[in-house]
Amino acid sequence: MPDGASPVLEVRGLKTVFRTxxxxxxxxxxxxxHLRPGELLGVVGESGSGKxxxxxxxxxxxxxxxxxxxxxxxxxxxxxxLKLAPRELQEVRGAKVxxxxxxxxxxxxxxxxxxxxxxxxxxxxxxxxxxxxxxxxAELLTLVGIPDARKRLKSYPHQFSGGMRQRVMIAIALACDxxxxxxxxxxxxxxxxxxxxxxxxxxxxxxxxxxxxVWITHDLGVIAGIADRVMVMYGGQVVEQAPVKELFANxxxxxxxxxxxxxxxxxxxxxxxxxxxxxxxPILQAEPSACPFRARCPHAFARCxxxxxxxxxxxxxxxxxxxxxxxxxxxxxxxxxxx
Amino acid sequence: xxDGTFRNPLVQVRGLKMHFPIYAGILRRKVGDVKAVDGVxxxxxxxxTLGLVGESGCGKSTVGRALLRLYEPTDGSVVIDGQDxxxxxxDALRKKRPTMQMVFQDPxxxxxxxxxxxxxxxxxxxxxxxxDDAKKTARVYELxxxxxxxxxxxxxxxxxxxxxxRQRIGIARALALNPKFIVCDEPIAALDVSIQAQVxxxxxxxxxxxxxxxxxxxxxxxxxxxxxDRVAVMYLGRIAELSPRDALYARPLxxxxxxxxxxxxxxxxxxxxxxxxxxxxxxxxxxxxxxxGCTFCTRCPKVMPHCREIEPKLAEVEPGRFVACHLFTDNxxxxxxxxxxxxxxxxxxxxxx
Numbered sequence: 189m190p191d192g193a194s195p196v197l198e199v200r201g202l203k204t205v206f207r208t209x210x211x212x213x214x215x216x217x218x219x220x221x222h223l224r225p226g227e228l229l230g231v232v233g234e235s236g237s238g239k240x241x242x243x244x245x246x247x248x249x250x251x252x253x254x255x256x257x258x259x260x261x262x263x264x265x266x267x268x269x270l271k272l273a274p275r276e277l278q279e280v281r282g283a284k285v286x287x288x289x290x291x292x293x294x295x296x297x298x299x300x301x302x303x304x305x306x307x308x309x310x311x312x313x314x315x316x317x318x319x320x321x322x323x324x325x326a327e328l329l330t331l332v333g334i335p336d337a338r339k340r341l342k343s344y345p346h347q348f349s350g351g352m353r354q355r356v357m358i359a360i361a362l363a364c365d366x367x368x369x370x371x372x373x374x375x376x377x378x379x380x381x382x383x384x385x386x387x388x389x390x391x392x393x394x395x396x397x398x399x400x401x402v403w404i405t406h407d408l409g410v411i412a413g414i415a416d417r418v419m420v421m422y423g424g425q426v427v428e429q430a431p432v433k434e435l436f437a438n439x440x441x442x443x444x445x446x447x448x449x450x451x452x453x454x455x456x457x458x459x460x461x462x463x464x465x466x467x468x469x470p471i472l473q474a475e476p477s478a479c480p481f482r483a484r485c486p487h488a489f490a491r492c493x494x495x496x497x498x499x500x501x502x503x504x505x506x507x508x509x510x511x512x513x514x515x516x517x518x519x520x521x522x523x524x525x526x527x
Numbered sequence: 528x529x530d531g532t533f534r535n536p537l538v539q540v541r542g543l544k545m546h547f548p549i550y551a552g553i554l555r556r557k558v559g560d561v562k563a564v565d566g567v568x569x570x571x572x573x574x575x576t577l578g579l580v581g582e583s584g585c586g587k588s589t590v591g592r593a594l595l596r597l598y599e600p601t602d603g604s605v606v607i608d609g610q611d612x613x614x615x616x617x618d619a620l621r622k623k624r625p626t627m628q629m630v631f632q633d634p635x636x637x638x639x640x641x642x643x644x645x646x647x648x649x650x651x652x653x654x655x656x657x658x659d660d661a662k663k664t665a666r667v668y669e670l671x672x673x674x675x676x677x678x679x680x681x682x683x684x685x686x687x688x689x690x691x692x693r694q695r696i697g698i699a700r701a702l703a704l705n706p707k708f709i710v711c712d713e714p715i716a717a718l719d720v721s722i723q724a725q726v727x728x729x730x731x732x733x734x735x736x737x738x739x740x741x742x743x744x745x746x747x748x749x750x751x752x753x754x755x756d757r758v759a760v761m762y763l764g765r766i767a768e769l770s771p772r773d774a775l776y777a778r779p780l781x782x783x784x785x786x787x788x789x790x791x792x793x794x795x796x797x798x799x800x801x802x803x804x805x806x807x808x809x810x811x812x813x814x815x816x817x818x819x820g821c822t823f824c825t826r827c828p829k830v831m832p833h834c835r836e837i838e839p840k841l842a843e844v845e846p847g848r849f850v851a852c853h854l855f856t857d858n859x860x861x862x863x864x865x866x867x868x869x870x871x872x873x874x875x876x877x878x879x880x
Binding site: 234235253265347351352379380381382383384385387388406407408409410411412413432433436446448450451452453454455456458459461462465466468469 | 585689690719720721722723724725727728731740746748749750752753773776786787788789790791792793794795796797799800804806807808810813878
């Protein structure tokens with residue numbers, strides 16, 4: 189990966205809070221990360237870990253109220269997205285940042301043709317005429333592997349299967365040639381054989397177009413196959429971040445370790461019993477003053493109750509560049525098995 | 528457990544068909560059928576877990592429901608513990624219900640939000656036993672202990688619980704009448720990864736302790752490898768392959784089983800980088816209008832001309848391994864002629880009109 193290149197997207201200290209009747213929910217707490225050109229960053233976490241909310245906060249997709257982005261910086265192309273006016277932000281969405289959502293049925297408008305929906309950003313952001321937009325839309329459909337593209341432009345979303353709809357979503361996200369593509373669980377609603385098709389498509393598109401991708405998922409298997417770098421989120425925070433091979437070979441955070449062990453494998457030895465992470469994920473009702481994983485952590489000690497751990501590098505590189513972890517418990521040397 | 532340990536079939540399914548009619552036009556005339564399950568046969572042995580895998584729309588959940596006669600099967604027989612469920616009279620069926628129970632996918636939707644946990648778990652006892660309240664309460668507490676729910680929560684409502692705990696409530700309810708056979712329909716699909724293992728371990732513990740037999744329906748092939756003894760792979764309403772777990776995962780025989788297993792991503796970047804994937808093209812055809820011959824012929828990478836004409840039958844091609852594919856049946860392109868004498872054919876009728 190191009191290591192020295194300056195990041196296309198840089199997020200610093202992002203904090204998002206939901207104000208609900210029952211009090212505040214601190215969904216995202218001081219999340220920082222960056223994305224280099226052409227890189228695929230995998231974001232792993234369970235529901236409620238803040239992974240989707242982080243990405244939605246970046247480009248102002250959360251309804252406010254109840255959501256409030258309380259602090260942080262999101263630098264894209266020299267501008268701080270959090271300081272932009274709504275209209276400027278609209279320019280960024282679609283043109284600079286493409287978004288693919290989990291459920292392709294609910295994110296496509298059922299009363300407009302697919303062609304219409306692909307052409308909309310082309311005419312809006314790139315100022316193409318209708319005829320130009322139609323040609324480009326057909327190209328895009330061909331690019332994402334939909335045969336007979338010209339004809340299919342006139343179809344409605346319900347006339348496509350789930351996998352095909354997700355291809356259409358990708359075509360829309362790519363329409364204006366964005367610098368960053370954010371894919372939020374793009375294959376979770378799909379069957380495995382269709383998921384494999386979409387993953388192949390994204391790999392292929394990266395080769396051809398070279399955009400940077402953030403891929404949100406809860407499936408470590410998907411991440412292993414496509415990501416360059418992985419960020420593990422828990423309780424609204426980044427708990428570990430490393431290049432993909434390093435993360436799987438040498439996981440540091442007790443949560444990452446447990447997560448890797450709790451998912452049964454398709455090959456290799458079959459464990460007689462699955463490893464269990466006891467308890468439930470936390471509800472983030474206050475700004476965390478302690479480690480969010482402490483209640484479920486087998487290694488928790490007094491300090492974990494008193495102080496929320498900061499991310500620290502474990503390989504000498506600056507935090508975010510190499511392998512870093514947010515944990516007080518000093519992990520044993522690589523390869524050693526914990527209890 | 529290796530295949531061969533259980534030889535006593537608790538559940539015997541033969542030629543099960545479940546067709547749902549399609550009505551159209553002003554007169555709502557029947558214009559066709561969705562052949563959700565189209566001639567499925569298998570056995571489940573006592574104490575065993577049979578995994579039933581496949582993609583959405585393949586009919587795996589319909590099999591589970593038809594097995595317990597939550598649907599009225601179109602054709603075929605389902606013998607559970609010596610009685611054919613498919614033809615029992617309503618009264619007899621009701622008496623039979625305690626032996627067979629179900630755990631549903633969505634614990635939120637399958638628990639009545641207006642009933643307390645104790646009432647939910649105790650409802651089968653109200654329906655099927657004449658016990659007094661004290662005895663019922665004692666049983667409810669016992670069940671809550673078994674599934675790891677705190678007794679103090681007996682008077683709470685489902686919304687006060689997390690997804691994993693709700694699934695425990697559903698499991699406790701299924702256990703209330705001491706069933707022999709439980710259909711688990713995607714019991715972990717709605718749960719987070721860190722919670723899935725808790726529920727799967729619970730199901731395994733209960734099986735060991737109570738000698739339960741499971742049909743474990745899932746699309747998660749890794750989890751099925753963990754929990755099942757034998758695995759049936761379904762495609763478009765039929766069984767493509769039914770094999771002992773280790774044999775299937777080590778060397779799938781049916782081309783669809785091969786493609787399905789190769790599509791599952793693995794949490795190992797090294798292996799992912801070198802793995803050869805079989806990427807199937809296209810989508811699953813509609814079960815209302817399945818292709819002639821083998822239902823997989825439209826996507827099969829090894830398709831042969833006669834696959835489009837003759838439906839392959841599920842046959843034992845290796846000891847304990849059943850495959851419905853022309854590549855394995857000793858065929859002379861005349862699929863109707865019975866194959867070799869050793870090949871035991873499972874009667875998988877399903878001639879398409």
